Amino acid sequence: MKRKIHIGLKGKLAMLLALLLASVLIVLSTMVLAGIREDQRNRLEQLFAHESANANLRVRQEFLTGTRITPDLFMQRSAQRLAVDLGAQSGMAVTLYKPDDSFAGTSLPIQPRTDVKDALEYTAKGQSVYITEGVQLLYLAPLYNADERLGTVQFHASLADQYAFYSRIQNLFLVTGAAVLVAGFLIGYLYVWRQVNVIAKLNQAANQIGSGKYLLDPLVQRKDELGELAQGIYEMSGSIASSLSQLTEEKLKLLDAIVRLQELEQQQKQFIGNISHELKTPLTSILAYADLLEMYRDDPSLLEEARMQIGKEAERLYGLVEKALQLSSMDIYEFETKAKVVEVSPLLQEAVNRLQIKAERHGVTMEAHLSEGTVWADPENMMHMVLNVLDNAVKYNKPGGTVTLSNHLVEGSNSEGYMVIEVVDTGIGIPMDAHSRIFDPFYTVSGDRSRAYGGTGLGLSLVRSLAEKQHGLVRLVSSGPNGSRFEIMLPMVHLNTETDGL
Numbered sequence: 262m263k264r265k266i267h268i269g270l271k272g273k274l275a276m277l278l279a280l281l282l283a284s285v286l287i288v289l290s291t292m293v294l295a296g297i298r299e300d301q302r303n304r305l306e307q308l309f310a311h312e313s314a315n316a317n318l319r320v321r322q323e324f325l326t327g328t329r330i331t332p333d334l335f336m337q338r339s340a341q342r343l344a345v346d347l348g349a350q351s352g353m354a355v356t357l358y359k360p361d362d363s364f365a366g367t368s369l370p371i372q373p374r375t376d377v378k379d380a381l382e383y384t385a386k387g388q389s390v391y392i393t394e395g396v397q398l399l400y401l402a403p404l405y406n407a408d409e410r411l412g413t414v415q416f417h418a419s420l421a422d423q424y425a426f427y428s429r430i431q432n433l434f435l436v437t438g439a440a441v442l443v444a445g446f447l448i449g450y451l452y453v454w455r456q457v458n459v460i461a462k463l464n465q466a467a468n469q470i471g472s473g474k475y476l477l478d479p480l481v482q483r484k485d486e487l488g489e490l491a492q493g494i495y496e497m498s499g500s501i502a503s504s505l506s507q508l509t510e511e512k513l514k515l516l517d518a519i520v521r522l523q524e525l526e527q528q529q530k531q532f533i534g535n536i537s538h539e540l541k542t543p544l545t546s547i548l549a550y551a552d553l554l555e556m557y558r559d560d561p562s563l564l565e566e567a568r569m570q571i572g573k574e575a576e577r578l579y580g581l582v583e584k585a586l587q588l589s590s591m592d593i594y595e596f597e598t599k600a601k602v603v604e605v606s607p608l609l610q611e612a613v614n615r616l617q618i619k620a621e622r623h624g625v626t627m628e629a630h631l632s633e634g635t636v637w638a639d640p641e642n643m644m645h646m647v648l649n650v651l652d653n654a655v656k657y658n659k660p661g662g663t664v665t666l667s668n669h670l671v672e673g674s675n676s677e678g679y680m681v682i683e684v685v686d687t688g689i690g691i692p693m694d695a696h697s698r699i700f701d702p703f704y705t706v707s708g709d710r711s712r713a714y715g716g717t718g719l720g721l722s723l724v725r726s727l728a729e730k731q732h733g734l735v736r737l738v739s740s741g742p743n744g745s746r747f748e749i750m751l752p753m754v755h756l757n758t759e760t761d762g763l
């Protein structure tokens with residue numbers, strides 16, 4: 262299996278820097294070395310031009326002194342001596358050739374063996390020629406006396422020094438190049454290492470955010486692009502955290518709503534079950550009387566009893582249906598508030614008046630101690646609440662008892678406070694264990710007791726719902742064998758919040 266080698270950013274950038282430096286060095290060294298070559302060549306050319314001119318002068322002088330002979334003969338006679346002289350003068354080995362290109366003489370101990378035939382052809386045409394052989398350089402130049410060709414002079418020069426110098430410089434470049442390469446790589450690596458460390462930190466921060474740990478500070482404080490990136494990541498982390506907490510909040514609200522909906526559904530099921538049951542009882546009673554009347558058509562006492570009972574049951578049914586409808590509409594529909602400023606005293610007085618006849622029938626005295634004041638409520642709903650509580654106080658009273666209705670102000674969390682409507686009776690009272698449940702729908706302290714008084718178990722539940730919708734509350738303050746005390750509290754000004762300040 263092939264394994265892919267990963268070179269990190271550090272290595273790549275350091276390598277890039279090193280390669281850049283190396284290429285600069287290569288170009289530079291090539292240029293310098295080419296310059297050195299060029300310079301060496303020029304120097305040699307100058308040297309050879311100078312030496313060959315000197316040699317030409319010397320040979321011509323020699324040729325012109327003494328008796329005139331042919332250049333060939335001259336060379337044959339004097340070339341060996343001249344070659345030694347010229348060698349000593351120039352500091353180089355010198356070989357001379359006749360005009361016919363044959364060997365004439367040399368300052369070397371033995372005749373040089375290098376084949377210079379081709380080169381001699383050029384000198385025959387008046388040109389100078391270089392021949393390099395290993396570290397040896399041969400320079401051949403024609404010798405003239407005016408237009409007459411005297412032969413060819415050949416200098417033997419060694420290039421060893423030049424080569425040595427050239428390779429010294431080359432080595433210098435190689436060593437420097439390698440050092441620069443290594444230093445460049447290291448410096449680059451160290452510099453990039455620092456930058457990559459910052460990137461690694463940012464990467465770590467991103468991973469941290471991914472796993473739900475949000476940043477408390479930007480991690481990297483810099484005034485460059487990486488600093489800006491760090492700041493950006495920090496801000497992103499903040500906004501993710503805040504939108505996540507918003508989402509969590511929304512989720513919790515939704516869950517709450519679901520729980521509330523489930524509760525409502527449950528309540529509604531229970532409500533329907535209860536109401537069906539409650540509707541059955543009076544209907545059974547009515548049907549039973551219908552059967553009895555069918556059987557004993559002429560019984561006047563039965564007729565009277567049936568009329569009374571059917572009337573009572575029908576009234577109970579009516580009350581039950583009315584309250585049930587009101588309660589269920591309040592649960593299902595958003596409460597349509599028609600709240601306004603209501604003068605409390607006239608409304609309470611009106612409630613007392615409405616129940617006066619019923620109270621008299623029960624042998625109960627109604628008293629009202631009312632004071633002036635206003636509340637923020639729906640007057641119709643308020644009337645329902647007061648009537649229900651007052652009705653209970655009359656229903657569950659003892660013959661000769663009293664019902665007292667009064668109102669007073671208390672300070673609340675809002676600047677205006679609350680109006681407290683108090684209903685006190687001298688009735689049969691509510692057992693301690695029933696105190697917390699009397700506001701539940703269909704709850705009655707005792708089925709028989711309640712039915713005997715025409716109760717449905719919906720009255721107080723309706724009062725509580727209505728009170729809460731007006732941002733108020735209803736509560737049983739106390740109850741015992743000598744009577745009960747109920748309180749309805751309503752805000753005096755318009756409240757948008759729930760009644761948590763109470």
Ligand code: ADP
Nearest residue numbers: 653654657690705706711716717718719720721
């Ligand atoms: P109901 O229609 O049965 O009166 P409510 O919801 O109005 O239903 O009252 C619930 C129960 O609380 C009643 O069944 C009754 O037993 C009891 N109750 C309410 N008010 C009083 C009171 N003033 N004195 C005694 N018992 C009361």
